[in-house]
Amino acid sequence: MNENNQTTATNIQTTSLPVTETHEEIKHESTLYAEPVAHVHGFPITNSLITSWIAVLVIVILSVALRTRMKKIPSKLQHFFEMFMEGALNLADQVTGSRKITTKVFPVAVSIFFFVLINNWLGILPLGGFGVIERGADGASFIPFIRSGTADINTTLMLALVAVIGSNIFGIIIIGLWKALNKYVNLKALGSMVTKVRKEPTVLIMAPVMFFVGALELVGEIAKVASLSFRLFGNVFAGEVLLASMSALFAYGLPIPFLFLEVLVGFIQALIFSMLVLVYFSIAAEDHDAHDEGHGHEEKKHETVGSHASA
Amino acid sequence: MDSLITTFHIDWKIIIAQLVNFAIVFAVLYFFALKPLKKLMDERSETIKGGLDNAEKQKELLVAQEKEYADALATARAEAAVMLKEAKKDTEAYRAEMMEKALADVANTVANGKKQIEADKAKMIEDAKKEIVAIVMQATEKVLGEVATGKVETKLVEESIKNI
Numbered sequence: 001m002n003e004n005n006q007t008t009a010t011n012i013q014t015t016s017l018p019v020t021e022t023h024e025e026i027k028h029e030s031t032l033y034a035e036p037v038a039h040v041h042g043f044p045i046t047n048s049l050i051t052s053w054i055a056v057l058v059i060v061i062l063s064v065a066l067r068t069r070m071k072k073i074p075s076k077l078q079h080f081f082e083m084f085m086e087g088a089l090n091l092a093d094q095v096t097g098s099r100k101i102t103t104k105v106f107p108v109a110v111s112i113f114f115f116v117l118i119n120n121w122l123g124i125l126p127l128g129g130f131g132v133i134e135r136g137a138d139g140a141s142f143i144p145f146i147r148s149g150t151a152d153i154n155t156t157l158m159l160a161l162v163a164v165i166g167s168n169i170f171g172i173i174i175i176g177l178w179k180a181l182n183k184y185v186n187l188k189a190l191g192s193m194v195t196k197v198r199k200e201p202t203v204l205i206m207a208p209v210m211f212f213v214g215a216l217e218l219v220g221e222i223a224k225v226a227s228l229s230f231r232l233f234g235n236v237f238a239g240e241v242l243l244a245s246m247s248a249l250f251a252y253g254l255p256i257p258f259l260f261l262e263v264l265v266g267f268i269q270a271l272i273f274s275m276l277v278l279v280y281f282s283i284a285a286e287d288h289d290a291h292d293e294g295h296g297h298e299e300k301k302h303e304t305v306g307s308h309a310s311a
Numbered sequence: 312m313d314s315l316i317t318t319f320h321i322d323w324k325i326i327i328a329q330l331v332n333f334a335i336v337f338a339v340l341y342f343f344a345l346k347p348l349k350k351l352m353d354e355r356s357e358t359i360k361g362g363l364d365n366a367e368k369q370k371e372l373l374v375a376q377e378k379e380y381a382d383a384l385a386t387a388r389a390e391a392a393v394m395l396k397e398a399k400k401d402t403e404a405y406r407a408e409m410m411e412k413a414l415a416d417v418a419n420t421v422a423n424g425k426k427q428i429e430a431d432k433a434k435m436i437e438d439a440k441k442e443i444v445a446i447v448m449q450a451t452e453k454v455l456g457e458v459a460t461g462k463v464e465t466k467l468v469e470e471s472i473k474n475i
Contacts, residue, residue: 033320043324052332059336063343070347072355078348085348107345111337149332154325161326162333 026133028142030241034152035143037132047145048152055118055149088113095275096282101174105281108166112159113274116150120236120266123148124243124259150236150269153229160228163277164221171284179287184221186214228276235269440472447471 034048069075074082088110092102127146134141149155172180182188189210196203239262246255315321451467 032318034325043328044322046325049325049328052329056332056335060339063339067343067347070351072351081344081348082352085345085352107337107341110345111333111340114340115333115336149329152325153319154322155329157321158326158329158333162330 026140026142027138030237030244032153032237034147034154037143037145046152046154047143047147048149048155051122051146052115052119052149052155054146055115055122058118058122059114091275092278095278101282101285102278105170105278108162108281109274109277112163112277113270116159116232116273117267117270119149119155120270121263122146123151123236123240124262124266148236148240150232151240153233156229156233157225159232159273160225163228163273163280164224167277167280167284168221170281174285175287180284182214184214184218186211189214224280228273232269232273235265239265444468444472 034046036044036046037050038045066077066081070078089099089102089106092106092109093099096102096105123146125146127144130145132143132145134143150159168180171183189207192203193207243255243258243262246258448468
C-alpha cells in the first residue's frame with residue numbers, strides 16, 4: 001500500500017511540479033488527519049480547510065446567483081431549487097411530523113446538507129495532483145491542496161456539535177428550560193418520590209430508575225456527537241482512501257466506478273447527516289410529559305369505553 | 312482522550328474556523344436562498360390559491376347570474392303571457408264594444424234613414440197632392456170654364472183628392 005502511494009506521489013510530482021534532478025523519494029500517504037499546507041501566524045491552513053472555503057464559495061455564488069435571478073416566474077436554476085425545496089420540505093415533514101417544526105429546523109438541516117455535500121464532492125474531484133512537497137525529518141512528503149472538508153474530524157466534530165448543541169437549545173426554546181433540563185437531570189422524578197409516595201409506593205423504585213435514564217440520555221448526547229462525527233468522517237475518509245488505492249492499482253479507468261460510488265456515498269452521507277439533525281431537533285422539541293399524559297388520557301378513555309361496552 | 316486528539320489532530324482553532332465557515336453557509340443560504348425562496352413560493356401559492364378561489368367565486372357568480380337570468384326570463388315570459396292574454400282580452404272587449412257601437416250606429420243610421428224616407432215620402436205625397444189639386448183645378452177650369460163656381464171647384468177638388 002505504502003509502496004503504491006509512493007509510486008503515485010512520484011508520478012504526481014512529475015506532472016505538477018518541476019522535475020527534480022535528484023530523484024528524491026516523495027512519500028504520499030493518506031493520513032487520518034488533514035495536513036497543513038501553510039501556517040499563518042501559527043494558524044494551520046489545512047487542505048480540508050481550503051476545500052471547505054471553496055465549498056463556502058460555491059454555496060455563496062450559487063445563493064447569490066439564485067437571489068439575483070429570483071422571479072415570480074422561475075428560471076431554470078430557481079425552478080431546480082424550488083423543486084428541491086418542495087421535496088426536502090415534504091421529506092422533513094415526514095421526519096418531524098409537523099410543518100411548524102420543519103419550518104424552524106429546515107434552514108439548519110439544509111445548510112448542513114449543502115455544506116457536507118459540496119465538501120464530499122469536492123474531495124473526490126481529480127485534483128489530487130496539485131499540492132506542495134514538504135521536507136521533514138522523514139524526508140519529503142506530498143501534501144495535496146484538496147482534501148474533502150468532511151474527511152477531517154475537526155469539520156465533522158464541529159457539525160456534530162452544532163447539531164447536538166443546536167437541538168438542545170431548540171428544545172429549551174420549544175418546551176422550556178425546566179422540561180429540557182428534566183430530560184437529563186430528572187429532578188421531577190426525584191421530587192415525585194416525596195409527593196407521590198403515599199399514593200403510589202412503586203414510585204420509590206421507579207423514580208431512581210427514571211433519574212438514571214435521564215443520566216443515560218446525557219451520555220446519549222455525547223454518543224450522538226461521536227456517532228455523527230465519526231460516521232461521516234469514516235465514510236468520506238474511507239472513500240478517499242479507496243479512490244487513492246484504486247488509482248494506485250491502475251490509474252486508467254479503474255477508479256471511474258468508484259468515483260460514481262463516491263458521488264452517491266457523498267450524497268447519501270449528506271442526506272443521512274441532515275436527516276439525523278432533523279430527528280435530533282424533533283426529539284428535543286418533544287414534550288415527554290405531555291406525551292405520557294396523552295397516553296394516560298388515552299388509556300383512561302379505553303378503560304371507560306371498555307367499561308361501557310361490558311355494561 | 313489525548314491519544315484521540317493526537318491521532319486525529321483535533322484542533323479547536325480549526326473547529327472554530329470550520330464553525331465560521333458553516334455560519335457563513337447558514338447565513339448566506341438562509342438570507343439569500345431559503346427565506347426569499349420560501350417567501351416567493353408562499354406568495355405564488357397564495358396567488359394560485361387566490362386565483363382558484365376567485366375562479367370558484369366567479370363560477371358561483373356565473374351560476375347565480377345564469378339562474379337569475381333564467382328566473383328573470385321565466386318571469387318576463389310569464390308576465391308577457393299575462394300581458395298578451397290581457398291584451399287579447401282587452402282587444403276582444405274593445406272589438407265587441409266597437410262592434411256593438413258600430414251596430415248601434417248602423418241601426419241609428421237606418422232608423423234615421425227610415426224616418427227621413429218616411430218624412431220625404433209624406434212630404435212628397437203632400438207635394439204631389441198639392442200639385443194634383445192644382446192640375447185638377449186647372450183641368451177643371453179648362454173643362455168647365457166659367458160655369459163652375461168657386462164652390463163647385465172646391466167640391467170637385469175634394470172629390471178628386473179623395474179618389475187619389
